[in-house]
Amino acid sequence: MIYTIAYSTISIVILLNFFEMGGEMIDKILNYKNLTKIEIANLKKKIMQSNDAQLMFLYLYFIDHEHLEDISIKMLKTGNLRYIHFLLRSFKVTNYASIIEYILINTNDAKYLYNILYDVDYLDNNCRLQIINKIITLNDNKYLLKAIYYYFVILNLYDEKLFDKLQTLCQNVFTVTLNKDNYKSILDNLVHQKIVDPKGFSPNYYEGRNGHIPHLIVCHINNTYASAIDHFYDEKSQVSSHYVIRQDGHIKQVVSLDNSAWANGTSLNENSDVYYKFSSSPLISDVKDNANYFTFSIEHESFDGYLTNEQINSSIKVMKEIIQYLKDKYNYDFPIDREHIIGHNEINPLVRTKCPGSKFPFDEIIRQLKS
Numbered sequence: 001m002i003y004t005i006a007y008s009t010i011s012i013v014i015l016l017n018f019f020e021m022g023g024e025m026i027d028k029i030l031n032y033k034n035l036t037k038i039e040i041a042n043l044k045k046k047i048m049q050s051n052d053a054q055l056m057f058l059y060l061y062f063i064d065h066e067h068l069e070d071i072s073i074k075m076l077k078t079g080n081l082r083y084i085h086f087l088l089r090s091f092k093v094t095n096y097a098s099i100i101e102y103i104l105i106n107t108n109d110a111k112y113l114y115n116i117l118y119d120v121d122y123l124d125n126n127c128r129l130q131i132i133n134k135i136i137t138l139n140d141n142k143y144l145l146k147a148i149y150y151y152f153v154i155l156n157l158y159d160e161k162l163f164d165k166l167q168t169l170c171q172n173v174f175t176v177t178l179n180k181d182n183y184k185s186i187l188d189n190l191v192h193q194k195i196v197d198p199k200g201f202s203p204n205y206y207e208g209r210n211g212h213i214p215h216l217i218v219c220h221i222n223n224t225y226a227s228a229i230d231h232f233y234d235e236k237s238q239v240s241s242h243y244v245i246r247q248d249g250h251i252k253q254v255v256s257l258d259n260s261a262w263a264n265g266t267s268l269n270e271n272s273d274v275y276y277k278f279s280s281s282p283l284i285s286d287v288k289d290n291a292n293y294f295t296f297s298i299e300h301e302s303f304d305g306y307l308t309n310e311q312i313n314s315s316i317k318v319m320k321e322i323i324q325y326l327k328d329k330y331n332y333d334f335p336i337d338r339e340h341i342i343g344h345n346e347i348n349p350l351v352r353t354k355c356p357g358s359k360f361p362f363d364e365i366i367r368q369l370k371s
């Protein structure tokens with residue numbers, strides 16, 4: 001009995017210690033420049049003993065990229081698949097093959113697997129095929145098609161066995177006949193399903209701007225126009241954007257410019273993955289409020305940030321409308337530069353590493369906007 005009490009007292013002490021640790025530790029990680037070398041070493045020791053994948057990831061992300069391999073092994077031991085995903089997409093992990101192996105054994109979530117395939121752009125083709133093959137076994141056609149489209153069309157890879165599987169799948173499930181001349185366009189049609197634009201605005205927004213003059217335009221990508229519209233008009237999804245621009249340049253406004261869309265929120269809670277101080281832009285990390293209140297969001301249909309000419313023209317058209325709106329409503333001259341026209345990844349760098357993607361034509365858009 002005495003032993004039990006003593007034991008539980010120790011547990012409570014440890015628990016309390018941990019409890020106060022999370023937030024305090026994150027603060028220390030973000031302000032590590034004020035710490036001495038010894039203090040950083042102690043911080044690392046504490047984090048590595050904590051079994052807390054989030055803290056390990058933050059430590060790696062903000063302070064110490066050098067011990068990537070050691071820390072990734074520690075992170076794998078926590079079994080926290082969410083942060084293992086964060087790890088893989090933020091860093092080029094050399095032992096990724098064994099991590100993928102672990103993931104394939106430990107999850108049956110097709111969406112998670114697709115996200116690994118999509119977010120981790122340095123995987124070798126063998127790993128990619130293993131992931132796609134696992135998704136095939138899961139019978140989730142939405143992510144299966146996206147995964148195969150990503151492999152054949154976006155990555156421009158080819159695999160005979162995968163082609164055969166796709167051919168059978170198309171015959172049995174989608175009742176289309178697929179051959180080597182038409183497979184890319186058939187995949188394109190299956191993935192980019194047509195959708196009728198809903199009337200009016202989305203129910204997902206905050207009224208007004210919480211006292212801010214919105215001063216940033218944020219660029220996003222979404223794999224397909226249909227999935228963006230589906231999501232943005234679904235009350236349960238809790239997401240939206242001011243505009244969505246389809247590959248053919250069609251523009252759909254989803255939220256009024258007077259209101260705040262739910263596209264790139266930041267949190268004041270330091271334990272959140274979208275803590276405002278994580279932002280790489282001082283125009284965000286210096287403002288202690290949800291970034292949705294002072295931003296405009298434009299979503300573009302794209303897998304990697306590549307935009308068609310029609311999309312570039314539409315994006316510029318929409319940005320001009322926003323700039324004029326700011327002049328009319330707030331007498332604010334919007335500065336046309338890279339500090340004020342930013343990517344989602346600059347606001348939520350931990351969770352949105354691939355939005356709007358490496359091919360997004362910021363310079364071209366800014367150049368044309370200025371002229």
Ligand SMILES: [Zn+2]
Binds near residue numbers: 352
């Ligand atoms: Zn985004």
